[in-house]
Amino acid sequence: MNKIWLVIKHEYLRHVGKKRFILAVLSLPFFIFVIIGVGMLTAFISIDNTPVGYVDHSGILDQSKQIVEKNTSIFDKPIELLPFSDEKVAEVALKNGEIQAYYVLNEKYLETGEGKLIANEAPGGEVSSQFSKFLKRNLLSTIDPLISERIIEGANIEIRASDDERTVSNDNFFVVVLPFLAGFLFLIAVNISGGYLLQAVVEEKENRTMEIVVTSVSPTQLMTGKVIGNLSVGLTQLIIWILFGVIGVGFVMNSFPNLRSAQIDADFLLIVVMTFIPAFVMVSAMMAALGATTTDLKEAQQVSGLFTLPIAIPFWFIGLLMENPNSPFSIFLSIFPFTAPISLPLRVAFSNVPFWQSSLTIALLVVLAIFSLWLAGRAFRLGMLRYGKRLSLKELFRKSLI
Amino acid sequence: MNTIETNNISKRFNDQKAVDGVSFDVRPGEIFGLLGPNGAGKTTCIRIILDIFKPDSGTVKIFGGKMSEEKKQRLGYLPEERGLYQDINLEQCLVYLATLKGLSKNESQIKVSRYLEQFDLNEHRKKKVKELSKGMQQKAQLITTLVHEPELIIIDEPFSALDPVNTQMVKDLLQEQRKMGKTIVMCTHQMHQVEELCDRIVLINQGKSVLYGNLSEIQKSFSGNDLHIKTQSNLPSTIPGVSSIQSENNDGDFKIHLEKGNSPQDFLKYLIGQEIILDLFEISIPSLDEIFIQIVTQTGVGNE
Structure with a gap:
């Protein structure tokens, strides 16, 4: 029994603690960290928090409905939405770099749903999702806030096996x-x-x-x-x-x-x-x-x-x-x-x-x-x-x- | 009680009989020579004794019984296939192998250092084994064989990679071990080493035991017809009962071969009768080399 222990100890210590083992162990997490780190860094750099403007000819948007979401993560900083009276002013602000893009809603937006997005470079998905949430919130402003919130956030469905209490x-x-x-x-x-x-x-x-x-x-x-x-x-x-x-x-x-x-x-x-x-x-x-x-x-x-x-x-x-x-x-x-x-x-x-x-x-x-x-x-x-x-x-x- | 008793052991690999009915005993405190040409079955015999191979037939007793884990600690073995763990340093390697022989870690370290000092390997103790020369590795293996002070030492071709200085060192070491009462089995084909060291031998050829017994008695039994004399007088060209007279050199050394049935005494009487002045008269003992060659050529050589 004692000799089995000697062999175990010898075989174990022969690898663990040796330079080769430490390198082998550390190289994988290091590799993954570098990949994730580089990925996060590029994501972080590409995030543009410059405000987005809007020109509302239809008169349905109310600036006060802009909800500043509780700050969540470093990647989820909300983008400020700024109202402009007409396209010219917005155009100047865009040229000066005060805003990264601006939306224009037509007079008959409610009937036609038509609008424009003007930008120098196509803005990220975050911009459109935030503007559409803002838009929906305004459109639903007359409904019970609980209902409107559910429409905006969507459902949380649980999958359940019929023979079982296990749930996913x-x-x-x-x-x-x-x-x-x-x-x-x-x-x-x-x-x-x-x-x-x-x-x-x-x-x-x-x-x-x-x-x-x-x-x-x-x-x-x-x-x-x-x-x-x-x-x-x-x-x-x-x-x-x-x-x-x-x-x-x-x-x-x-x-x-x-x-x-x-x-x-x-x-x-x-x-x-x-x-x-x-x-x-x-x-x-x-x-x-x-x-x-x-x-x-x-x-x-x-x-x-x-x-x-x-x-x-x-x-x-x-x-x-x-x-x-x-x-x-x-x-x-x-x-x-x-x-x-x-x-x-x-x-x-x-x-x-x-x-x-x-x-x-x-x-x-x-x-x-x-x-x-x-x-x-x-x-x-x-x-x-x-x-x-x-x-x-x-x-x-x-x-x-x- | 004999240290080793092998009784009629045989072992066959595929169609080849490696060992064929070999029996011999090794007595406590002696140096025993297990001799034979390459491929004769010496190493197979040793592996059977050490329970590495099971014999097809025959029995082996070691320290009076079957091999056991406890008995493994009482023997030291230097195999013909030399090898040590290559990737760790010399001291670690030797200490590990010593602990496998039942020494405590502490004891192993003390004894290994003492031997490293004695074998001039102290400065290499932290080197990896694979960086050492062949001769150094062989000395390191001898340390592994001896470090746990075994009662029985079995060494296969102990001098194979050693220079003359180290060969002498190993010989002295073996003599020393014998003085300490250890039993030694030495397996070799280097006959002159055996003559100096061994008390008794067994000679194996083609798996069969062809000679077994006390070394000096064996030599005596192979002598009798050959004489060695030294004289400054002229010898007659023919002497009754003598089949040949050979002059060894110009210094008066002659090798005399007697015909069968004639005793050295008769020859001596004749020389005295002829008033030949003798400087030396001896019955020449054949060297083990000569006996070895004589026997092996009679029975045919192994096929390795």
Whole structure:
């Protein structure tokens, strides 16, 4: 037991804290921050808060109906609307740069709906949306303010499955994004940990340290230590990224307050964790088992690609999973161990998954995870002294079953 | 109790018999030579003893029983396939391997530093293993073999990458370990090293054991017909019972080959009768090299 711990510690510390690891961990958030930062900066620069003028020949606009909205985010500063008596005055103001554009409403606006927008450069969408809100508010001024506000702001419709109390609010942006995000993170985690693990599994072969090591610890101890140690490295990397993500999301939510209502379902998180952990161990151990049958790192890396593919398959059927989360095909995807880690959270997010289905999925994953670990140990023991000679899968299974 | 007992072990890879019914014992406190030409099955024998391979048939006892995790801590092994973890620094690598042999981290650090000092590797302790020369890596591996003070040391081709200075150092080290009562199994095809160090040997050829026993007794059994004499007198061209007389040099050294059935005593009596003055008369002991070549060419060489 103590020796497994030594191997875990050695495998873990070999990566974590090293320059290469820190660079690998920091490069992704850094890259994303730079992209988002540049995007925000350009958006910020392109915002034009210069007031907009209007010339009202129809006499329906009342300046006092201009509502100064509660300041929301740095990107949502309201644009001031200024009244002008005629086009000439407005034209002068436009030339002087006091306003960025001006609207002209015809005398018979109410009958024809005709109007003009005069500007040197086409103004942003914010200008027209704000002017049209102002216009609507004026037109609806005689109606009950509650009703007029509802007409202007629109409805907030909740989507509800008929057999279920689970709801997806249009506003709850996270319910839609989270399963995608979780699946995506799972794929990344599998790839990272798999990479470390493959390297670790072929290391003793490449270094020719195998005999020294197996005359010190048993192959099973070595393999267990390696799998746990390298999974921990992948998880560490993932957790650091998630922390960066949480900080980032916090920042975004502060900038866009209409996302603040978002909340994450605890049941959903539980299912995600219960699916991901055994699936993670299963895939990594299978990679390790195959890696142990190969002769060097290059060959082992080619093998790892085999595993990413079936895991990503549910992404191709994402429309189906969202629209018909309880169709037989969706159920199959969520139970089949390789597609389960991404399909099951998606189904759980969009419908009510029967308890037996999620338990069956998790149970299958746990059994397969244990089997894969055992198989990885076998493959390691059988393939360990075959320098430059591959262990065939047939051989592995035949010898494992005896 | 013998330290190692192998009884009729055989191992076959595909269609080739790597080891074929080999038996030998290693006694406590001796240096035992496991000899043979390349590809004879020496390394396979060692791997079977160490439980890296399972034998197809036959039994192995180590420290009186089956190999166990606890027993792994009592032995040190220098494999033929030399290797260390390449990407970490030398000291880290050695300390890790020492802790796998059951030493505490603290103990490992102290002992590793002591050996690094003794092996002139102290200034390289912070270097990555892959930056070290082949000879340095081999010395580092010897540290790994010895650092946990094992009762049984098994070394495969200990001198292969070493210069004469380091070869001597390793020999001295092995003698020292023997004085401390350690049992050593040395696997090699460099016969002259064996003659200096080993007490007993087994010679393996094509997977079969062809010679086994006490080194000096083996040498004696291969001698008997050859004599070495030194004389300034002229020897007669033919002597009864002698099949050939060869002059080794101009200094009076002769190699005498007796016919079967004639004893050295008869030959000596004859020389005295002829009033030949002898500076030297000895029964020449064949070198292990000669015995080795004689046996291997009789039985055919391994096919590696």
